[in-house]
Amino acid sequence: MGKLVMGLGALLILEAAADAKTIRVKPGPDAGTRLQAALIAAQPGDRVRLAEGVYRLTTGLSLDVHGVTVEGAGAGRTILDFSAQEGAGEGLLITSSNVWVTGLTVRDTRGDGLKSKGSDRISFTDLEVVWTGGPKPTNGAYGVYPVSSTNVLVERVKVRGASDAGIYVGQSRNIVVRHSVAEYNVAGIEIENSMNADVHDNVVRHNTGGILVFDLPNLPQMGGHSVRIFRNRVVDNDTPNFAPEGNIVAEVPVGTGIMVMANRNVHVFDNEVDGNASAAFMVIAYAKPFASEGYHPLPRDVVVRDNRVGRNGFAPAFPGGAEIAAALGGMLPPGMWDGVTRWTSAGKSHSDTVNIWFKDVPAVSLGLGRADASPATARPQPHVAPSAPAVAEPAAVVLPADQPGRG
Template sequence: MVTEETSLSKFGPPDIVVHEGSSIQAAINNAQNGAVIFIEPGTYKEAIVISKPGIKLVGRSESEVIIEDPGGENNGIRVTDEGDDFTLSNVTIRGFERNGVILIRVTNYLISHVTTIHNGEYGIFPIRSQNGVIEHCVAIGHSDTGIYIGQSDGAEVRFNKVYENVNGIEVENCSDIIVTKNQCYNNTAGILAVLLPGLTVKELKNIQIVHNHVYDNNLPNFADEEGGFEALVPSGSGILFVGGDNSTIEDNNVKGNNFVGIAVVSTLVLGQLGNIPPEAFADIEPLANQVKVTSNVVMKNGEAPPTGLPLPGEDLLWDGLGVDNCWLKNNYNTGFPQTLPTCN
């Protein structure tokens, strides 16, 4: 039998214990590099910044350790580029203005059993970071993305549950990312992998989207219309692969998404949706190339697509652009074009 204490034992004995009514930030300020900090159940109304390496911040109970916006704070937990080898586990973060957890240029991180609720734009948000794991997390109610990996390389997003977000999981301008065994439902789009212009990192490659359950992502898009490309994501999207290369979409169960089950398209499609001229994409190669879509169950999608889209509602969708894209052993009813290129 796994008890609470045995589940915590993997982090080692605590160097500091934070009790309800005291400050998590004060504990971090007093901690040595590499400290293990346990947090007792309670509601902690504070924003937290971590700029020391090796900190392990561990709640004793995910549902009972709550970090809440004290009022007007942008970020629940912000980890800076001095916070490598960071661990966050067993906490709930809610109500912050922009981000639940943001990691900036952090190497080697673990975000495990963390729930983020209604934190403005993003639930969990590593950017320009490397070698991370996000697992067994829940992200609910974010106007951009529940779990977002941006301009990063080497991460695994696994065993998470995301719902009531614009994008459930998003991988943007990244390399070597695995998105696996997640549940994505009641978002505007379940999973989005996208290459966007105007960023420092200019490529999206080696993305594996495998073994996910992506269903009923028909939430109206509630992103800020004056914001970024997230406002252009069509409601009813299962898995959208937009403009990347050398990637695999395999063995996913994708059902009940009103616009599309799995789409492989150029970033230029976003331009069509937002009346953005092609020259706005001149700093990237916008076509999707060498994408393999294999062994997916993709059923009952595309039955009620939004009006005014440049592409039809389908189980499987390709815009016909890019090279060496292929489809094999998928279980589906409708596809566009009707004959999709077969993998060798």
């Protein structure tokens, strides 16, 4: 039998179950107050169920209770509308673990759409995050944004219009991003400063750049490695870069297919890559000065193999790209490595062997040598790969058996 609970001046209807309860919320006046009250009232094992309709919210929501499911009636049916949001916070910020968010559309947040921080076993499934005004630098930075989290699942999610990355997983471990669509963002999908990630069976189209695997300095977790990018469709990434000035992705050239920067043991295979004007595959060093002790700015042990590659590299938009393409007959080959093997940090010079392995596609080294070299000094020449990959493919990511929403 159900019971009534008062919280924050809002009436919540709790339906008792054998080992958990369902808190039902409907749209209407004071929807934000009532929904936040439900998230506060929830206990581990509870389900916060949002009825179909539009919830017009003026402030962001937060959840800090472990083991809660937030469930709508389906993307496009349950809509959290933040178009009148005050401030620049997230739509929903989750700082607890064993949480599943599913069946919602999040619309027009001032900040990020859905964010988890410090979570373990966090799942985002069957969701949509969209900025309805089209690509604009005033849109929120990230659509779905797990950061500093472990055991991350992003599945059947669609993001459109993020001014940084549609689906971004940063400083996290054990990650699966699959069966999702990212379009009209600056970056479609980005894996940054993270370890052990599988990104597969996604459609990534009409972004500035398709799939990015980065490692950046000056962050609590550095040394990203062991990423597999496979069975994705990365096509027609042609949206002009609309990132706010100063953002690292503001430097991503329009028409980038798959880019690996300063990350280790990244395997890119069995993808369809077509219609990307700058390049199909870009493998580059982090070229800016940095002071992070232990940071390694070079990509290492990158394998690009067995992909289905169409027409790419026909109008490269990065500095010096047009000149390099002209020197190569008017078009870049599918694979491009900047040729950097040396860098300087803390006044000392460093070098390393990178092992960039392209299989079955032509590739070029720009021959820059140093991370701080000007693109004007590029001396493009065919890249001669090692005879075989230097390291084995990373193991498949396995999420815990009790991961919420795990299919």
